[in-house]
Amino acid sequence: MEWKPDKQARLPVYKQIAKRLEEQIVSGELPPGSSLPAERVLARRFGVNRGTVSAAYEELRASGLLQSWPGSGTWVSRHLWGVKQIPNWHKYTNGGAFLPAYPLAKRISEVSFDPAIINLAKAELMPSMIPSLPSREMESLLRCGFELGYAHPKGNPELRRLIADHVREQYGIVASPEEILVTSGAQQALHLISLCLLSPGDAVAMEGPSYFYSLPLFTSAGLRLYRLPMDEQGAQVGQVYELYQSQRIRMVFVNPTYHNPTGVVWSESRRRELLDLCRELRIPLVEDDAYGALTLPGSPKPPPPIKAMDPDGVVLYVNSLSKTIAPGLRIGWVIGPVSVIDRLADAKQQMDFGTSSVSQQLAQPYLGKSVWEEQMARLQAFLHEQRQTMLAVLEKELAGLADWKTPLGSYHVWCRLRLPADEQCLLDAAIREGVIFTPGSVYGAEPGWLRLTYAWAGKADVEEGVRRLARALRTALSN
Ligand SMILES: Cc1ncc(COP(=O)(O)O)c(C=O)c1O
Structure with a gap:
């Protein structure tokens, strides 16, 4: 802009x-x-x-x-x-290969540090929901001291063993530590995949809309992106075949559980259908499961990740501790066939010599079964209450102006405005009112959508934030 x-x-x-x-x-x-x-x-x-x-x-x-x-x-x-x-x-x-963020996304991040702004855009847990490190583990880390050398290129072996146990226990994914690469968040896993496994000009199919930091990341890698239309069951898999024929797509990228931003949970049959098709076409399926653990109380349990249905190694499974424990740890992972993991690890080694060994050691205790389950119980209660607060105030302030569905998990409500308001105008009006949200276009959605997040702002701020947004919307509609 x-x-x-x-x-x-x-x-x-x-x-x-x-x-x-x-x-x-x-x-x-x-x-x-x-x-x-x-x-x-x-x-x-x-x-x-x-x-x-x-x-x-x-x-x-x-x-x-x-x-x-x-x-x-x-x-x-x-x-x-x-x-x-x-x-x-x-x-x-302006000349580098890595593209700048979208102007609207930049504008949001510029104002997001202003303490007077109520932030309904930030996909992050409020600080009080970040668990403190279990004291016994912390004491032992301090007593024995941190290992401060370069980490193993694939990640600290003990952390990879814990991740292997964790994904088996929580998601039914069977993987050996050799099939796991520790990355700096899920984001780096996606970046490595796009740089190491694809070439500029390659075509990728992904849900439309899709997680917004993946869009410029893939575009910077020179990839051609094709959207898969979505419905209640997930993306329309038939389109993958058509895209394969018309564009020779070389990879499919999906976020099937509590999809960001729509909240859609892919049905089990869609997951199997996509897996079978990718296997048949011999193209990799990248599954981003960043929010998969965050089922809200009263919601049905989501189907297992696609990776749990994949004994053949078609799926590259990406996850992290950012949405469940703490994004600042920057601990994520990718699980896939050993040859792929070795290739990605080699590139990561050249890029950054491995994820911070301090972070990796700090992350380990959080993957212990009892610490994890305690955190999940806390999070579910918190997110449930926050979601109810947001739904109640939306009903009061935006009924008749917008429509939304009750999210079954994760942090976001995906709203559709009944009357189209210019996104830039609405965002400017919202900032003047002292609230930010994420406009749908940054996810590649049609005009008229917005994502509201209830994980960061406290209860009173969620209520006040939606009131401010309603005022901003009235202003934008009257212009
Ligand atoms: C769907 C999805 N995938 C991946 C990420 C990247 O998260 P991180 O790199 O912090 O693990 C995010 C962050 O918002 C996300 O929403």
């Missing part, structure tokens, strides 16, 4: 423009000698009076950053006093 001055801010608009131009000059985005747009052009672009731009230019002329000559326009001074001559970073930062 193009920068524009904020007319509600306390800093006068001409000062905001001067500050913005100064930043661009100092960063090299506007190198010495480059010419600036005519005042009336910039005024139109920023939606301000010409006099406001004149005042900004005047301020920068006075500080020696700009020069102008009647009839010749305005340009960045060639003899900048006190301004470092640095590379044109703008050109570099």
Whole structure:
């Protein structure tokens, strides 16, 4: 999104423009000698009076950053006093292979650190729900000291053994430690898969909409993404076959339990259908199960992960401790055939020499059966109450304006607006009201969807946040 001055801010608009131009000059985005747009052009672009731009230019002329000559326009001074001559970073930062985040996602993350904002966008547990490390284990870690050398490329052997026990116990997935790679969160697992197993130009089928950090990640790897339409049972698997024929897709990526953002739980028959098709077509199926453990009380138990139905090694299973224990540990894993795990481990070793060994040691006690089950019981009670709070306030504030379904697990309510409101307008209005949510377009959804998260904000904030959102929606609809 193009920068524009904020007319509600306390800093006068001409000062905001001067500050913005100064930043661009100092960063090299506007190198010495480059010419600036005519005042009336910039005024139109920023939606301000010409006099406001004149005042900004005047301020920068006075500080020696700009020069102008009647009839010749305005340009960045060639003899900048006190301004470092640095590379044109703008050109570099726009040139790298890794794409920047979507502008709406960036805007959300910029304001998410403002303590006055109620955050219904953050997919993270509130700090009080992060369990403290069991004291006996902590004492023994402190007594014996942490191992601080480089970790094993596949991950600390003890942690991998614990993950193998954990996935067998909790999900019925049978895997040896050799088939497990510890990663820096599920995100790195997805990144490694896209870089090591696919090539630029390869086509991938994934649910539409889909988890938003996977979209730019895959696009940065040069992959072509094709969406699988979804219904109540999961994605429509027939489309995989069609895409295989028309686009030669080389991988399928799904998030079948409490899909982010829709909350859909794939039926067991859809899971089997997809697995059988991928086996038949001999294409890998990547299963992201980041929220799979978070069934809410009263909801039916979800079908087992697809990986638990896969004795042949078609599925690469990705999970982490981020949504259940603590995202800051950055502990995730990928489970798959040994040859694939070795390939990913080799790349990871070259990239970062392995996940932090301190984090890996800290993570181990959380995978013990009793610690895990105690945390799950706490989380389920907490998330259930939070969900009920959000559903009740949605009913009160947004009935008639939006529709939603009761999520069976995880952190989010996926809402559809009855009347389409411009997303940018709605987000701006919400930020002015002091609340943020995630617009559906960042997940690749059609306009008119939004995701509201009830895991981060406290009960009173969830209520107030939805009230603010309802006000913002009325404002956006009236524009
Ligand atoms: C569906 C899904 N997969 C993966 C991740 C990545 O999580 P992490 O890297 O913290 O494990 C997230 C985070 O929000 C997610 O929602």
